[in-house]
Amino acid sequence: MIRADLHVHTKYSSDASIQPKTIADQLYAHSSIKAVAITDHNTVEGYHKVRKLASAYEDILIIPGVEISTNEGDVVILGTAELPPKPWTVKTVVNFAKERNNLTIVAHPYRAYGLGDKAKNYDFDAIEVLNGVSTSHINRMAEDLAREMGLPGVAGGDAHVAEELWTVYTEIQASADIDEIFSAIRKGQIRVAQTEKSIHF
Ligand SMILES: [Zn+2]
16 A cells, blocks of 8 residues: 655746655655655656655655646646647647556646536546645535546645645555556545645635
């Protein structure tokens, strides 16, 4: 079993300030969360920095990813250290991910820049049902969407500042291996939870 935060930003996102070193250091020091997906807005630069810093540590896993601002809303791809080609429509981004066996996640569907009900028009792998900076009401709507679409629900803190790190996690029945993690998520062998650090709304 591994606990992962599947949605974290670094200062390489234009609206975030977290230093890559802070993520590597805090993940190494964390008592239970041992994996993180770096999902900056429209760039993978932060992922490469965190990964480099984290290589000095054992027992932590950095999952490559990106949060693409498509014309209809935010889509998270996990497993890619490269950007999809433009134009960034939901369809082109999902197809890019499928061809590479990456994992596609509907980020915070009912918040600003979320896809909302339009997510139902596409073939996603998972829905973000617990977003660390969304209200519980908005997260519950995302849970309903996941149920309706028959998709697994994942958790991501969506931290943009260091204080927001490690508020939620996805517990995955897998070892610290990205392929195993994706396969377990696809099978729904996961549960989501908040940490004691989480901000309750
Ligand atoms: Zn985000």
